[in-house]
Amino acid sequence: MEDNKPKILSWVILLAVIIVGGFFFARTAKAPEVAGPISLGVILPLTGDGAVYGEPALNVYQLAVDEINKSGGVGGRDLVLVVEDGKCNGKDGANAAQKLVNVDKVQIIIGGICSSESLAAVPIAEAGKVALFSPGASSPDLTGRSPYFFRDYPSDASQGRVLAELAYKKGWRTVAFIQESLDYPLGIFKAFDARFSELGGKTVKEEFPTGASDFRSSIAKLQSQKPDALFVDTQAPAASVRIAKQVKELKWNPPLLVADIVVGDPKTVSENKALFEGAFGAEFGVDPNNPKFQHLLESYKQKYNAELPYQAYGQTEYDALYLVKEGIAAVGLDGQKLAAWSRTIKDWDGASGQVTIEATGDRASGHVLKIVKDGKTELYTE
Amino acid sequence: MPYVIHLLIMVSIYSILALSLNLVVGFTGLVFVAAAAFFGIGAYVTAIVMTSFGFNFFLACIVGALFSALIAFAIGAVLSKFRGDYYTLASVGFNIIIYSVFLNWQTVTRGPLGIPGIPRPSIFGLSFSDNFSFLILASLLVILVFLACRFIEQSSFGRVLRAIREDEKAVSVFGYEVLYFKLATFVVAAAFSAFAGSLYASYITFIDPSTFFVNESIFILAVVILGGLASNRGAVLGAAVLVLLPEALRFVGFPPDIAAQMRQVVYGLLLVILMMYRPQGLMGEYKL
Numbered sequence: 001m002e003d004n005k006p007k008i009l010s011w012v013i014l015l016a017v018i019i020v021g022g023f024f025f026a027r028t029a030k031a032p033e034v035a036g037p038i039s040l041g042v043i044l045p046l047t048g049d050g051a052v053y054g055e056p057a058l059n060v061y062q063l064a065v066d067e068i069n070k071s072g073g074v075g076g077r078d079l080v081l082v083v084e085d086g087k088c089n090g091k092d093g094a095n096a097a098q099k100l101v102n103v104d105k106v107q108i109i110i111g112g113i114c115s116s117e118s119l120a121a122v123p124i125a126e127a128g129k130v131a132l133f134s135p136g137a138s139s140p141d142l143t144g145r146s147p148y149f150f151r152d153y154p155s156d157a158s159q160g161r162v163l164a165e166l167a168y169k170k171g172w173r174t175v176a177f178i179q180e181s182l183d184y185p186l187g188i189f190k191a192f193d194a195r196f197s198e199l200g201g202k203t204v205k206e207e208f209p210t211g212a213s214d215f216r217s218s219i220a221k222l223q224s225q226k227p228d229a230l231f232v233d234t235q236a237p238a239a240s241v242r243i244a245k246q247v248k249e250l251k252w253n254p255p256l257l258v259a260d261i262v263v264g265d266p267k268t269v270s271e272n273k274a275l276f277e278g279a280f281g282a283e284f285g286v287d288p289n290n291p292k293f294q295h296l297l298e299s300y301k302q303k304y305n306a307e308l309p310y311q312a313y314g315q316t317e318y319d320a321l322y323l324v325k326e327g328i329a330a331v332g333l334d335g336q337k338l339a340a341w342s343r344t345i346k347d348w349d350g351a352s353g354q355v356t357i358e359a360t361g362d363r364a365s366g367h368v369l370k371i372v373k374d375g376k377t378e379l380y381t382e
Numbered sequence: 383m384p385y386v387i388h389l390l391i392m393v394s395i396y397s398i399l400a401l402s403l404n405l406v407v408g409f410t411g412l413v414f415v416a417a418a419a420f421f422g423i424g425a426y427v428t429a430i431v432m433t434s435f436g437f438n439f440f441l442a443c444i445v446g447a448l449f450s451a452l453i454a455f456a457i458g459a460v461l462s463k464f465r466g467d468y469y470t471l472a473s474v475g476f477n478i479i480i481y482s483v484f485l486n487w488q489t490v491t492r493g494p495l496g497i498p499g500i501p502r503p504s505i506f507g508l509s510f511s512d513n514f515s516f517l518i519l520a521s522l523l524v525i526l527v528f529l530a531c532r533f534i535e536q537s538s539f540g541r542v543l544r545a546i547r548e549d550e551k552a553v554s555v556f557g558y559e560v561l562y563f564k565l566a567t568f569v570v571a572a573a574f575s576a577f578a579g580s581l582y583a584s585y586i587t588f589i590d591p592s593t594f595f596v597n598e599s600i601f602i603l604a605v606v607i608l609g610g611l612a613s614n615r616g617a618v619l620g621a622a623v624l625v626l627l628p629e630a631l632r633f634v635g636f637p638p639d640i641a642a643q644m645r646q647v648v649y650g651l652l653l654v655i656l657m658m659y660r661p662q663g664l665m666g667e668y669k670l
Binding site: 046047058062081083084085088089090091094095098099101102103115116119120123127128139141145181182184210 | 388493496
């Protein structure tokens with residue numbers, strides 16, 4: 001052990017250097033400035049499995065920042081991104097948020113792309129009075145979680161609401177649900193039920209556990225209540241297919257509503273053409289005719305010489321930067337004011353369509369109605 | 383300063399994990415790669431009883447530790463059938479099983495959605511909601527676990543453990559039931575790891591299965607080996623280095639488009655260099 005002492009000492013010194021170095025850099029980090037470039041915090045996954053979403057997201061952010069800076073920035077000040085890797089998990093999301101909030105002293109963070117990063121970052125942003133703006137997190141748990149959080153990517157639950165409105169417009173007053181006992185389908189039901197009862201409709205529901213394969217008694221029970229339509233609400237397409245088959249076998253032909261996992265899956269729809277013909281669903285997709293979206297696609301290709309991947313995310317990421325620009329121009333660089341301002345965003349035209357942020361911090365619209373026709377999913381227009 | 387406090391809390395959590403894994407790896411010489419499983423069990427049990435049943439944090443902490451110890455008892459009995467490399471592989475398998483349970487037992491764990499909104503600890507009207515008081519709580523737990531580990535190490539029990547590490551057969555010839563010693567250590571280590579899990583869940587306020595995958599176990603094992611096997615101080619030092627190093631690398635000033643990747647590369651490289659020049663770890667007594 002005696003011989004080791006000098007070595008141990010050297011390691012202690014190394015450690016001290018690391019810590020002191022960290023402190024030093026922490027000290028030199030900028031306090032909020034009134035002139036010079038505006039720092040925007042960014043949390044996204046740049047390493048690990050989530051990097052496939054993070055890399056293109058960073059490209060989109062950089063693209064938007066370059067465009068904004070070229071056109072004069074915000075009030076003459078350029079935007080700069082302070083990027084931190086959140087690795088698509090809670091721990092690294094929290095580390096990144098702590099650093100951005102307390103060292104870089106940013107007033108707004110764009111991120112995370114993953115719900116886990118965002119959920120872990122919310123309490124940190126709230127404690128530091130920093131606005132947290134996610135263009136990718138879709139977990140219903142984030143709805144109304146904090147006055148400092150908002151997102152322009154719709155909650156998974158929003159499709160339930162969109163479909164409830166459609167159902168009411170169709171003149172249906174009783175909608176039967178056959179729902180898998182899991183969070184995601186449950187979230188859709190809750191959102192549907194809340195909106196539908198508000199409008200004056202009524203839902204009846206049968207739940208089934210994951211892995212069930214015989215639904216006939218549930219279907220018969222629902223049928224006996226004479227609903228106007230049937231909502232098949234499952235976690236994965238396979239269960240929806242099984243249910244739809246058994247509904248047909250029982251010679252029942254109600255109008256069908258399905259979750260986005262069915263209408264968003266071309267294979268399921270084409271292989272089960274007869275089963276899902278005329279079924280309604282809601283999906284958060286892209287509008288290829290939107291000029292802003294077209295502009296995003298073209299400039300991305302020009303700048304990075306590649307097609308924009310994950311376009312549904314790309315459009316909200318692009319919009320996020322422009323929204324932040326407008327926010328800072330409107331209320332100044334202040335996390336608290338920006339968070340309050342986010343709730344006033346209404347019918348803002350972006351690459352992802354019209355953006356409205358509700359009091360809960362959620363995007364109001366986003367899911368568009370789809371209908372299955374001839375084994376294909378089409379945009380539904382009334 | 384809040385950032386430094388945050389990092390110190392993370393160091394505390396990993397110190398507890400490293401201290402408890404050190405009991406298994408350092409003293410009995412079993413390369414166990416499922417520390418994240420007990421970390422996760424502690425975190426999940428705490429999160430579930432706190433959010434669904436309104437348990438107090440400290441009670442939840444104890445429930446988590448008991449639960450973790452119970453599972454460790456069952457698993458330990460099975461794992462003790464394996465030796466050497468097979469033991470390591472079996473422990474990886476166990477970690478994957480626990481991870482799959484977190485991911486798929488959705489009615490209880492909420493699966494990939496994770497559990498948000500886990501409350502911070504409070505007792506007798508005293509709340510640990512700000513990070514500084516949480517740091518004090520976490521440090522206290524580190525000290526408790528540290529003292530417990532030292533006690534085990536210095537007791538006659540600890541001497542037998544060390545003897546097992548050096549020569550298992552010789553110890554059994556002297557009439558010691560090696561299996562019981564290993565199992566007891568394993569159960570204690572699992573309970574300590576669960577404490578770290580409780581702290582983590584309550585601190586981050588959100589957990590999901592991805593945090594408790596095998597790569598986290600490898601990280602904790604790396605902390606123990608880097609700190610030095612069979613050294614409690616080494617475990618704490620190792621946790622400090624491995625948690626702070628990647629954070630310090632955030633400030634090196636790599637160009638932003640490759641910063642995240644460079645951090646990983648430099649981090650890995652530093653670990654390789656450390657192991658090359660100091661294979662027994664920072665404060666270790668012997669090599670793996």
